[in-house]
Amino acid sequence: MIGQIFQITLLSLRNLPSRLGSSSVIVVGIGGVVGVLVAILAMAKGFEASMSRAGQPDRAIVMRGGSTSELSSGMGPSEMAVVGSWSEVTAASGELYLVADVPKRSNQSLANLAIRGVEQAAFEIRPEISIVEGRPFATGRTEMIAGRGAVAEFEGVETGSTIELRNSTWTIVGMFEADGSVYESEVWADLATAQSVFRREGGVSSMRVRLASPDAAGVLSQRMEDDPRLDLTLTGEDEYFRNQSQQLTTLIETFGYGVAAIMAVGAIFAALNTMYSAVSTRTVEIATLRALGFGGMPVVASVVLEALLLAILGGAIGAAVAYFGFNGWTVSTLGGSFSQVAFDFAVTPELLVSGIVWAVGLGLIGGLFPAVRAARLPITTALRGE
Amino acid sequence: MNALGLVWSNLGRKQARTVLTLLSLLVAFVLFTYLRAVAVAFSSGGFGEAGIDRLVVSPKYSIIDPLPINHQQRIATVPGVGAVTHADWFGGVYQEPRNFFPKFPVDPEGYFGLYSELVIAPEQLAAFRNTRTGAVASAGLAERYGWSIGDRIPIEGDIYPKRDGSRLWEFDLVGIYRGQPDDPDPGVFLFQYDYFDEARQFGHGGVGWFIVRVKDPERASEIASEIDGLFENSINATRTATEDDSQREFAKQFGNIGLITTGILGAVFFTILLLTANTMAQALRERIPELAVLKTFGFTDGTVGSLVLAEAILLCVAGGALGIGLALGTQGAMSVYLEPVIGPINITLPIVAQGLALAAGLGVIVGSVPAFTARRLTIVDALRERQA
Numbered sequence: 001m002i003g004q005i006f007q008i009t010l011l012s013l014r015n016l017p018s019r020l021g022s023s024s025v026i027v028v029g030i031g032g033v034v035g036v037l038v039a040i041l042a043m044a045k046g047f048e049a050s051m052s053r054a055g056q057p058d059r060a061i062v063m064r065g066g067s068t069s070e071l072s073s074g075m076g077p078s079e080m081a082v083v084g085s086w087s088e089v090t091a092a093s094g095e096l097y098l099v100a101d102v103p104k105r106s107n108q109s110l111a112n113l114a115i116r117g118v119e120q121a122a123f124e125i126r127p128e129i130s131i132v133e134g135r136p137f138a139t140g141r142t143e144m145i146a147g148r149g150a151v152a153e154f155e156g157v158e159t160g161s162t163i164e165l166r167n168s169t170w171t172i173v174g175m176f177e178a179d180g181s182v183y184e185s186e187v188w189a190d191l192a193t194a195q196s197v198f199r200r201e202g203g204v205s206s207m208r209v210r211l212a213s214p215d216a217a218g219v220l221s222q223r224m225e226d227d228p229r230l231d232l233t234l235t236g237e238d239e240y241f242r243n244q245s246q247q248l249t250t251l252i253e254t255f256g257y258g259v260a261a262i263m264a265v266g267a268i269f270a271a272l273n274t275m276y277s278a279v280s281t282r283t284v285e286i287a288t289l290r291a292l293g294f295g296g297m298p299v300v301a302s303v304v305l306e307a308l309l310l311a312i313l314g315g316a317i318g319a320a321v322a323y324f325g326f327n328g329w330t331v332s333t334l335g336g337s338f339s340q341v342a343f344d345f346a347v348t349p350e351l352l353v354s355g356i357v358w359a360v361g362l363g364l365i366g367g368l369f370p371a372v373r374a375a376r377l378p379i380t381t382a383l384r385g386e
Numbered sequence: 387m388n389a390l391g392l393v394w395s396n397l398g399r400k401q402a403r404t405v406l407t408l409l410s411l412l413v414a415f416v417l418f419t420y421l422r423a424v425a426v427a428f429s430s431g432g433f434g435e436a437g438i439d440r441l442v443v444s445p446k447y448s449i450i451d452p453l454p455i456n457h458q459q460r461i462a463t464v465p466g467v468g469a470v471t472h473a474d475w476f477g478g479v480y481q482e483p484r485n486f487f488p489k490f491p492v493d494p495e496g497y498f499g500l501y502s503e504l505v506i507a508p509e510q511l512a513a514f515r516n517t518r519t520g521a522v523a524s525a526g527l528a529e530r531y532g533w534s535i536g537d538r539i540p541i542e543g544d545i546y547p548k549r550d551g552s553r554l555w556e557f558d559l560v561g562i563y564r565g566q567p568d569d570p571d572p573g574v575f576l577f578q579y580d581y582f583d584e585a586r587q588f589g590h591g592g593v594g595w596f597i598v599r600v601k602d603p604e605r606a607s608e609i610a611s612e613i614d615g616l617f618e619n620s621i622n623a624t625r626t627a628t629e630d631d632s633q634r635e636f637a638k639q640f641g642n643i644g645l646i647t648t649g650i651l652g653a654v655f656f657t658i659l660l661l662t663a664n665t666m667a668q669a670l671r672e673r674i675p676e677l678a679v680l681k682t683f684g685f686t687d688g689t690v691g692s693l694v695l696a697e698a699i700l701l702c703v704a705g706g707a708l709g710i711g712l713a714l715g716t717q718g719a720m721s722v723y724l725e726p727v728i729g730p731i732n733i734t735l736p737i738v739a740q741g742l743a744l745a746a747g748l749g750v751i752v753g754s755v756p757a758f759t760a761r762r763l764t765i766v767d768a769l770r771e772r773q774a
Contacts, residue, residue, distance in 0.1 A: 021664050021667065022664050022668065024660065024664075025660055025661050025664050028656070028657055028660050029657050029660075029661065032653045032654065032656065032657040035653060036650055036653050036654075040650075064547070065547075065553065066542060066543065066544050066547065066553040067544055067545075068477075068479070068483065068544045069544075071450065072477055072544050072545035074588075098448060098450060099448050099449065099450055100447055100448045101446075101447060101448055101449070101625075104638075106642070107638060107642075109635050109638045110635060111638070111639045112448070112449065112639060165447065166447045166448075166451075166621075167621065199621070231547070231551060243483075247483075247484070259417065259421075259650055262413055262416060262417045263413070263417065263653075263654060263657075265409075265413050266409075266410040266413035266414055266417075266654070266657070266658065267410075267657070269406045269407075269409045269410040269413070270406075270410050270657070270661045272406055273403060273406040273407065273410075273661070273665065274664075276402060276403070276406075277403065277668060331641055331642075332641065333639075333640050333641040334639045334640050334641075338449070338450075340639065
């Protein structure tokens with residue numbers, strides 16, 4: 001029987017060129033579904049990656065109790081001193097987190113650029129930060145360094161330029177990288193300078209701390225809860241960024257699957273249409289084969305195989321278009337902290353595989369019903385022609 | 387048999403094929419209708435015509451800066467300004483973070499005075515003004531969370547703790563308001579600014595933004611620059627834009643939603659175009675001898691071409707109309723899922739019109755080549771094909 005399947009499939013593939021127009025409908029239809037699905041999911045993957053790379057288990061964020069993001073949090077010097085004095089904390093940086101309206105490169109419209117005022121310990125806490133151009137900012141001067149993502153998305157934050165922020169002029173003295181994480185979407189300045197220029201004397205938004213061990217997070221959270229004088233919460237940095245990315249990632253994925261599912265229904269109709277007409281143009285041929293003694297199963301298998309091959313070809317083309325067209329494409333959107341987060345589309349191998357899986361599924365459905373019809377054709381009527 | 391009858395019976399010749407083509411067109415247009423509605427929801431503020439005479443005065447440098455509330459009196463002195471009110475972003479979490487909806491502390495009468503398209507019963511507005519912890523919710527919000535008047539609604543303030551250090555704000559629902567019948571639900575939870583400002587721990591006397599009604603919309607941009615001029619060199623400088631522009635600017639922060647939806651629709655329609663064009667070409671090939679017979683009977687080349695074209699247009703418009711109809715029919719059910727994530731969506735008349743125009747255009751494109759072939763067909767060649 002395998003031999004029969006092989007022969008019939010080969011036969012139908014040989015006369016495929018004569019049905020090129022209608023067969024391309026399957027390829028393009030399924031290619032479209034897979035391309036759109038992979039491209040949209042790559043957006044979610046890229047955003048998630050940018051956020052999760054920023055979070056490390058041995059680092060934590062201390063914010064005012066109840067705050068869900070650094071932007072809405074605030075702390076004073078006395079609270080900072082308490083946090084800095086704990087033995088579980090090996091390094092601490094008070095950080096001021098602000099957003100400012102700066103024009104985006106793409107459309108000149110103003111968007112929220114994240115500005116972070118940091119203490120020197122910030123670099124010790126985040127060893128992944130490296131200056132790739134220019135030099136670090138000098139303390140006490142209105143100087144800033146800009147992340148690679150911020151430079152890509154915003155106007156006037158490249159090294160050497162100056163930027164007006166709230167009646168003050170800042171010089172961008174360098175560009176930094178941070179392992180592709182969300183920090184690259186920010187510009188950084190000296191904390192004390194930022195506090196005085198932005199009229200936040202003494203106050204910070206949050207603190208970044210390095211923990212002696214990841215388990216210390218639980219101990220410290222408990223201690224904060226037990227101390228009625230401290231209205232603070234401590235969140236592991238990885239958990240914080242996971243929470244920040246979750247909503248948008250889920251939204252994009254739901255959107256992607258939703259659109260792909262609707263398109264898939266269309267593609268199935270297209271595939272059915274194509275395969276039914278493929279079967280109907282080959283009525284005489286199939287009947288002849290059956291008369292020669294080929295079984296019903298091989299006929300079914302050959303039609304399904306043809307649909308599958310076309311579907312996989314379409315899926316591969318769609319996945320390739322998504323990969324070459326979108327992988328690494330930098331875009332930005334409004335992230336959890338109300339600031340622009342630049343990220344790259346990430347077309348991962350898993351996404352390519354799931355694209356092909358979709359293609360196989362669609363090809364199977366599109367091929368099966370016409371195949372069954374082909375096998376059920378009464379031989380004598382079919383041989384007589386139309 | 388009239389011409390339409392001929393077109394009709396041709397479509398019925400291979401019912402399975404016609405139905406499948408119709409269904410894939412339907413799917414494409416369901417997608418088109420929803421994606422357009424989403425794109426429109428993102429690019430407009432949802433205020434439509436009502437917002438034409440409104441300006442929004444925001445902090446110049448950053449949305450997180452507060453503006454002093456006494457800006458309001460100075461803005462009111464600008465000639466051409468009809469009314470001014472203010473609002474602020476409260477943040478806040480109702481039960482759990484995914485229950486997201488905007489919550490603004492406002493001046494009850496000022497706010498409803500400026501947003502005149504919002505409808506609230508006068509006694510409810512009076513209750514809102516007279517109840518310190520009073521709040522009003524849009525009908526959509528009340529429905530989504532099962533609130534009714536008299537309910538106490540707890541909200542955890544993630545930005546603003548209260549003076550006593552507690553983060554639990556409790557509001558008494560004293561009214562439910564709605565937008566105009568054809569507008570999407572406003573979806574905003576409103577409570578008294580006076581209570582909020584007194585009870586909060588910090589930030590007293592600050593507001594998020596002002597909303598200004600201008601007497602003459604023609605002069606809106608002039609008045610906007612006059613307002614900004616008032617505060618130009620102060621640390622609380624402002625940026626004023628029409629409500630529409632400021633909403634659009636904010637929407638752009640999410641990225642180019644328009645580009646993404648256009649890209650997806652492009653992929654969808656390219657696919658559908660190919661499919662339908664292929665179906666039409668196939669249908670024509672099978673019918674060449676018939677068309678020759680029609681010509682033999684005296685149908686002119688033009689008529690035969692038009693018949694084929696009409697068939698394509700009819701198929702596409704029917705598929706498009708079914709798809710748009712299905713989208714409209716499911717809009718109510720879909721918005722239950724869509725509203726909490728992307729806000730109110732509304733399939734407007736222009737979207738329906740665009741969809742139908744697109745369907746007709748698609749019909750012309752896929753039908754024109756077969757129609758041209760049919761028109762050029764010579765009787766002798768076509769009849770000869772039968773033997774082949």
